[in-house]
Amino acid sequence: MIYLDNAATTFKKPQNVIDAINYALASxxxxxxxxxxxxxxxxxxxxxxxxxxxxxxxSKDPSRVIFTSNATESLNIVLFGxxxxxxxxxxxxxxxxxxxxxxxxxxxxxxxxxxFVGIDACGRLKYDEFKKYIRxxxxxIVVNHISNVxxxxxxxxxxxxxxxxxxxxxxxxxxxxAGNIDIDMSKMSIDILxxxxxxxxxxxxxxxxxxxxxxxxxxxxxxxxxGVQSFNKEQPKEYPTRLEAGTLNIMGIAGxxxxxxxxxxxxxxxxxxxxxxxxKRLYDGIKSVKGIxxxxxxxxxxxxxxxxxxxxxxxxxxxxxxxxxxxxILGYDYDIAxxxxxxxxxxxxxxxxxxxxxxxxxxxxxxxxxxxxxxxxKAIKEIVxxx
Amino acid sequence: MIYLDNAATTFKKPQNVIDAINYALASxxxxxxxxxxxxxxxxxxxxxxxxxxxxxxxSKDPSRVIFTSNATESLNIVLFGxxxxxxxxxxxxxxxxxxxxxxxxxxxxxxxxxxFVGIDACGRLKYDEFKKYIRxxxxxIVVNHISNVxxxxxxxxxxxxxxxxxxxxxxxxxxxxAGNIDIDMSKMSIDILxxxxxxxxxxxxxxxxxxxxxxxxxxxxxxxxxGVQSFNKEQPKEYPTRLEAGTLNIMGIAGxxxxxxxxxxxxxxxxxxxxxxxxKRLYDGIKSVKGIxxxxxxxxxxxxxxxxxxxxxxxxxxxxxxxxxxxxILGYDYDIAxxxxxxxxxxxxxxxxxxxxxxxxxxxxxxxxxxxxxxxxKAIKEIVxxx
Numbered sequence: 001m002i003y004l005d006n007a008a009t010t011f012k013k014p015q016n017v018i019d020a021i022n023y024a025l026a027s028x029x030x031x032x033x034x035x036x037x038x039x040x041x042x043x044x045x046x047x048x049x050x051x052x053x054x055x056x057x058x059s060k061d062p063s064r065v066i067f068t069s070n071a072t073e074s075l076n077i078v079l080f081g082x083x084x085x086x087x088x089x090x091x092x093x094x095x096x097x098x099x100x101x102x103x104x105x106x107x108x109x110x111x112x113x114x115x116f117v118g119i120d121a122c123g124r125l126k127y128d129e130f131k132k133y134i135r136x137x138x139x140x141i142v143v144n145h146i147s148n149v150x151x152x153x154x155x156x157x158x159x160x161x162x163x164x165x166x167x168x169x170x171x172x173x174x175x176x177x178a179g180n181i182d183i184d185m186s187k188m189s190i191d192i193l194x195x196x197x198x199x200x201x202x203x204x205x206x207x208x209x210x211x212x213x214x215x216x217x218x219x220x221x222x223x224x225x226x227g228v229q230s231f232n233k234e235q236p237k238e239y240p241t242r243l244e245a246g247t248l249n250i251m252g253i254a255g256x257x258x259x260x261x262x263x264x265x266x267x268x269x270x271x272x273x274x275x276x277x278x279x280k281r282l283y284d285g286i287k288s289v290k291g292i293x294x295x296x297x298x299x300x301x302x303x304x305x306x307x308x309x310x311x312x313x314x315x316x317x318x319x320x321x322x323x324x325x326x327x328x329i330l331g332y333d334y335d336i337a338x339x340x341x342x343x344x345x346x347x348x349x350x351x352x353x354x355x356x357x358x359x360x361x362x363x364x365x366x367x368x369x370x371x372x373x374x375x376x377x378k379a380i381k382e383i384v385x386x387x
Numbered sequence: 388m389i390y391l392d393n394a395a396t397t398f399k400k401p402q403n404v405i406d407a408i409n410y411a412l413a414s415x416x417x418x419x420x421x422x423x424x425x426x427x428x429x430x431x432x433x434x435x436x437x438x439x440x441x442x443x444x445x446s447k448d449p450s451r452v453i454f455t456s457n458a459t460e461s462l463n464i465v466l467f468g469x470x471x472x473x474x475x476x477x478x479x480x481x482x483x484x485x486x487x488x489x490x491x492x493x494x495x496x497x498x499x500x501x502x503f504v505g506i507d508a509c510g511r512l513k514y515d516e517f518k519k520y521i522r523x524x525x526x527x528i529v530v531n532h533i534s535n536v537x538x539x540x541x542x543x544x545x546x547x548x549x550x551x552x553x554x555x556x557x558x559x560x561x562x563x564x565a566g567n568i569d570i571d572m573s574k575m576s577i578d579i580l581x582x583x584x585x586x587x588x589x590x591x592x593x594x595x596x597x598x599x600x601x602x603x604x605x606x607x608x609x610x611x612x613x614g615v616q617s618f619n620k621e622q623p624k625e626y627p628t629r630l631e632a633g634t635l636n637i638m639g640i641a642g643x644x645x646x647x648x649x650x651x652x653x654x655x656x657x658x659x660x661x662x663x664x665x666x667k668r669l670y671d672g673i674k675s676v677k678g679i680x681x682x683x684x685x686x687x688x689x690x691x692x693x694x695x696x697x698x699x700x701x702x703x704x705x706x707x708x709x710x711x712x713x714x715x716i717l718g719y720d721y722d723i724a725x726x727x728x729x730x731x732x733x734x735x736x737x738x739x740x741x742x743x744x745x746x747x748x749x750x751x752x753x754x755x756x757x758x759x760x761x762x763x764x765k766a767i768k769e770i771v772x773x774x
Binding site (some may be wrong): 001003005008009011013018021022025029030033034035036037038039069070071072073075076096097098099100101102104105196198204205206207220221222223224225226227230231233234235245246247248249250251252324327328330331335336337338339340341342343344345346349355 | 388390392395396398400405408409412416417420421422423424425426456457458459460462463483484485486487488489491492583585591592593594607608609610611612613614617618620621622632633634635636637638639711714715717718722723724725726727728729730731732733736742
């Protein structure tokens with residue numbers, strides 16, 4: 001199988017991740033609940049992974065690294081834990097349903113107000129709209145770092161400056177960017193980062209997290225056993241326990257930590273560079289295909305191939321075939337895995353007028369090869385010729 | 388290490404669970420999101436595991452098997468998703484904080500009313516109190532099946548009959564019972580079962596679930612990507628998607644399914660029988676130790692050793708040493724892993740007046756041996772003699 005659906009989940013995991021999972025299965029019990037060796041070792045590993053994650057994302061306090069089961073949970077915890085009735089939130093049309101649905105639920109249930117910054121034909125945010133939407137009751141900007149549909153990287157320098165100037169929080173959905181491009185929350189003035197473990201961080205499913213780099217009170221979402229303050233009727237107030245009820249996914253956290261080790265060893269810039277090389281190779285190979293549309297800034301790829309500001313995602317449509325059918329043929333006839341249709345990001349599809357046919361998304365990982373890209377180019381050309 | 392903290396998490400997992408996790412890592416991508424082989428295989432495995440779980444728990448509809456990250460999440464989803472302002476809930480003092488804290492939060496935040504059925508000196512529920520607490524606005528009974536402190540099995544036959552007669556829901560926390568004793572939701576008239584995967588079901592951490600065996604509307608808790616109905620502003624209404632937002636823990640679900648296969652192969656009654664044999668052996672070995680207290684019905688162990696109605700948990704205290712110190716010495720000097728202190732079940736400790744010193748809990752799994760029990764007996768006796 002040629003796997004080009006890495007934006008959904010990275011399929012091939014580094015060997016050290018697999019080893020870490022198996023080591024955890026053989027060595028760690030529950031953390032934070034017992035005082036014997038396997039429990040203490042487990043607790044130590046969990047703490048060390050918090051430290052590793054805080055450092056990886058340029059955050060100061062490992063106790064404000066919260067483990068969750070995926071980015072959706074991270075975003076639910078943060079969004080339901082911060083906003084109160086009457087708050088206003090600026091978000092963008094590039095958001096995934098993991099941001100949109102919590103925001104809509106807060107809008108209808110709690111009465112928060114929402115505005116969404118639009119995108120241009122290349123999928124770039126219309127940055128001047130942030131100014132248009134700011135209000136006295138605006139509490140935060142919620143924005144994804146890399147769009148899961150277009151691969152466009154949001155200009156967080158601009159947005160964080162804007163947020164700082166207006167004294168509002170910046171909450172970043174790093175589902176597609178964590179492990180793909182450098183993130184330094186302190187330098188970039190990101191207040192809260194929500195990430196998933198199983199995508200570019202190479203961790204297993206069931207992992208994700210929140211990194212909080214500012215003094216922010218986030219209400220508990222799930223409440224329950226905490227291993228401490230058993231007689232407190234409420235979830236303990238202290239981070240990370242405030243946002244972590246119940247038994248942690250020890251095996252998953254061990255795997256996630258190993259994924260970050262792998263990235264640190266290879267170098268995140270080398271990873272991104274390789275993905276951009278593959279993206280450019282695919283782009284060059286298919287750009288002349290009849291009736292092809294891209295959802296990105298093609299000028300920048302053409303003119304600055306060494307400096308593409310993009311995630312590892314190339315999205316297209318072909319006049320001659322709907323995206324779903326393209327994906328089916330690639331899957332069944334060529335064993336090439338891509339994702340098509342709607343990508344849980346409805347406002348992007350509305351903006352691009354692809355609600356009906358969706359978009360065909362090719363997404364890369366460090367483990368993809370030139371040969372795989374070349375085989376994909378050949379397959380696309382054959383499919384178009386057959387139509 | 389002699390591991391007797393299986394009520395926290397089963398440390399030794401069956402080989403087929405480890406194999407299933409590794410197979411999943413090598414073979415499955417995301418489920419329900421792509422149309423290529425690794426995604427379809429993944430989706431098929433997830434569905435088959437739903438079927439397996441529904442069957443295992445005697446429930447009818449696999450689409451009402453919801454995957455969560457642990458029992459705490461299951462309970463949060465159910466409790467926050469069912470109760471409305473003005474509802475009354477009957478629960479028990481044996482509950483874990485994973486039940487108590489959501490209920491307290493609903494009490495203070497939403498205005499539900501709570502009553503807790505008490506226990507006697509053996510840890511047995513005072514069943515006649517259910518009648519005392521029933522009110523016209525009582526909506527449900529929330530009860531754990533096996534106490535994580537005492538190992539006492541609740542008489543669900545009595546409770547479900549009572550719930551049925553009064554036309555209220557029965558919600559069961561099966562954290563300690565799932566995989567330990569037979570559960571047939573249909574026969575036992577259990578409406579909703581919340582379970583964790585990493586305890587007696589032998590699955591990995593980060594797994595758990597809800598089984599719904601009645602036509603009940605549970606509000607979405609987390610909302611987000613669902614892979615279907617992308618343009619719906621709300622989480623889809625259909626089970627299981629209604630309660631499953633974001634990417635599932637595929638590797639974990641594969642491991643959980645394998646854990647259930649293992650139990651089915653060995654036979655759940657054989658598993659329980661073995662644990663009861665080990666429990667009786669430990670009990671017999673230490674019952675004459677000076678100053679020992681048990682938190683269970685010792686008469687039944689003495690007189691009906693073949694028919695012990697108990698989970699795989701033996702809890703004690705010793706006059707000469709606080710439970711925490713006992714656990715420390717067992718851990719450090721003997722490499723025996725038990726749990727002591729408070730067990731996230733504050734009302735049990737209040738009832739037993741063990742708030743200060745806690746309780747020492749020995750909990751078994753199918754993989755424990757006679758030799759391990761004998762070594763534990765020897766260790767306890769030595770520790771007491773040294774005092």
